Amino acid sequence: MGHGAVCAFLTEGRAPEGARAGPGERRQVWAGRLESWRGLPYADLAFEGLSRLATDIPAEDLRRLTRAAYTPQIFNSEDIVPLRPLNDGLSLLGLSEGPTLAFKDMAMQFLGQVFEYVLTQRGTTLNIVGATSGDTGSAAEYALRGKHGVAVFMLSPHGRMSAFQRAQMYSLQDENIHNIAVRGVFDEAQDIVKALAGDLAFKAKYRLGAVNSINWARIAAQVVYYFHGWLRATDKPGQQVSFTVPSGNFGNILSGHIARGMGLPVRRLVLATNENNVLEEFFRTGIYRPRPAEQTYATSSPSMDISRASNFERFVFDLVGRDADRVKALWADMARDGFFDLSALKPQFEAQYGFVSGASSHEDRLATIRSLYDETGVLVDPHTADGVKVAREHVEPGVPMLVLETALPAKFSETIEAALGRPATPPGNLANLESLPQRVEVMDCDAAAVRRYIEAHAKV
Ligand SMILES: *Cc1c(COP(=O)(O)O)cnc(C)c1O
Numbered sequence: 253m254g255h256g257a258v259c260a261f262l263t264e265g266r267a268p269e270g271a272r273a274g275p276g277e278r279r280q281v282w283a284g285r286l287e288s289w290r291g292l293p294y295a296d297l298a299f300e301g302l303s304r305l306a307t308d309i310p311a312e313d314l315r316r317l318t319r320a321a322y323t324p325q326i327f328n329s330e331d332i333v334p335l336r337p338l339n340d341g342l343s344l345l346g347l348s349e350g351p352t353l354a355f356k357d358m359a360m361q362f363l364g365q366v367f368e369y370v371l372t373q374r375g376t377t378l379n380i381v382g383a384t385s386g387d388t389g390s391a392a393e394y395a396l397r398g399k400h401g402v403a404v405f406m407l408s409p410h411g412r413m414s415a416f417q418r419a420q421m422y423s424l425q426d427e428n429i430h431n432i433a434v435r436g437v438f439d440e441a442q443d444i445v446k447a448l449a450g451d452l453a454f455k456a457k458y459r460l461g462a463v464n465s466i467n468w469a470r471i472a473a474q475v476v477y478y479f480h481g482w483l484r485a486t487d488k489p490g491q492q493v494s495f496t497v498p499s500g501n502f503g504n505i506l507s508g509h510i511a512r513g514m515g516l517p518v519r520r521l522v523l524a525t526n527e528n529n530v531l532e533e534f535f536r537t538g539i540y541r542p543r544p545a546e547q548t549y550a551t552s553s554p555s556m557d558i559s560r561a562s563n564f565e566r567f568v569f570d571l572v573g574r575d576a577d578r579v580k581a582l583w584a585d586m587a588r589d590g591f592f593d594l595s596a597l598k599p600q601f602e603a604q605y606g607f608v609s610g611a612s613s614h615e616d617r618l619a620t621i622r623s624l625y626d627e628t629g630v631l632v633d634p635h636t637a638d639g640v641k642v643a644r645e646h647v648e649p650g651v652p653m654l655v656l657e658t659a660l661p662a663k664f665s666e667t668i669e670a671a672l673g674r675p676a677t678p679p680g681n682l683a684n685l686e687s688l689p690q691r692v693e694v695m696d697c698d699a700a701a702v703r704r705y706i707e708a709h710a711k712v
Contacts, residue, residue, distance in 0.1 A: 283489045318365075344636070345655065363470060382405075502567065522610065565579060
């Protein structure tokens with residue numbers, strides 16, 4: 253990755269054309285080096301991992317940034333990412349100890365540090381504009397609150413998030429955080445963001461930026477916890493572990509794929525979906541057939557209700573031998589026919605890349621939450637429950653199976669109540685979150701109104 257590439261990712265929110273698949277040369281990590289990382293604090297492991305992936309930040313600066321991002325105070329855990337044993341060979345990799353109780357914090361807290369660092373260095377400012385239906389927007393706000401040189405304008409669908417999610421976002425009182433609730437659904441909020449970003453003069457004048465899931469710095473920051481999980485679950489070189497990842501946009505599991513490609517001894521990468529099983533179907537059949545919005549179900553693991561996975565292209569690029577023309581042709585097939593067919597390569601999915609998949613339903617989710625709680629006393633959120641359900645189908649004797657915990661149960665308490673007959677309690681420091689004063693601008697679904705609001709409040 254050339255110098256300045258991180259800056260391009262920050263302002264564009266995506267890799268420039270041609271670099272869509274991420275840096276071509278990911279530095280391999282040798283077994284001896286991996287062993288020397290045992291016992292490192294998470295922040296220092298993040299420095300080691302990221303210095304191999306985000307090569308345009310000088311080492312001493314990068315170390316400072318990772319130490320500022322990954323503290324026990326921010327993550328409410330000494331270990332930052334705790335590993336908890338469940339039963340039957342499964343363990344839970346706790347990615348949700350951050351301020352918004354979901355795994356998006358893992359990358360976003362680092363990204364928040366990088367934003368401030370780059371903007372200070374360049375003596376410039378940036379106005380982040382985004383739309384959220386929950387987890388990404390709140391993680392971005394918590395990562396950027398109070399940071400110099402950056403403001404956040406986050407659109408959310410009015411009245412369509414859970415009470416806890418609303419309280420999380422709208423209770424932020426920082427002057428650089430702006431919550432805009434639009435009277436409409438998520439897609440309409442997203443359309444406003446697209447319209448504003450599409451107005452190039454406006455975009456340039458107010459230096460608009462994005463934080464979405466196709467962002468190399470985010471994917472790179474997530475690679476670290478796969479290394480951390482392996483180091484905590486093993487005690488000798490070369491020992492294999494498997495990971496199960498609750499998936500929607502293919503962002504989280506893409507980082508697992510990259511970690512494996514760097515030489516981490518990963519046996520299987522198990523992709524778990526809910527009823528929106530486009531990705532599960534691909535790994536089962538080799539056919540990728542995204543669905544239109546009206547065929548995307550609203551489920552009780554809502555952060556996985558996605559039918560067009562924005563990070564999937566990067567994996568397909570590897571699958572077809574890093575042939576960009578082939579990828580382009582496949583996406584052209586999809587635009588024409590509604591699908592593409594890689595079933596000829598299906599034998600490689602597991603043999604070469606370790607990928608297998610499974611899907612889960614609402615009933616599975618409830619049954620898994622209940623049985624896991626009865627058997628182990630551990631309560632998991634609905635997304636993680638989808639992971640546990642599918643992990644149980646793919647666990648092998650002698651190979652630790654780490655299920656990635658993508659949210660804490662308190663964030664999705666309605667479903668916990670449906671499963672157990674009682675709600676999930678939030679961590680102690682968030683017990684009175686819903687009674688805090690809230691700060692939100694409610695608006696009609698009108699791009700011109702949002703634009704006027706940004707003009708009046710943007711960082712200049
Ligand atoms: C974002 C999210 C997911 C899906 O992750 P992808 O990277 O989009 O595959 C799963 N669970 C929760 C709780 C999330 O917030």
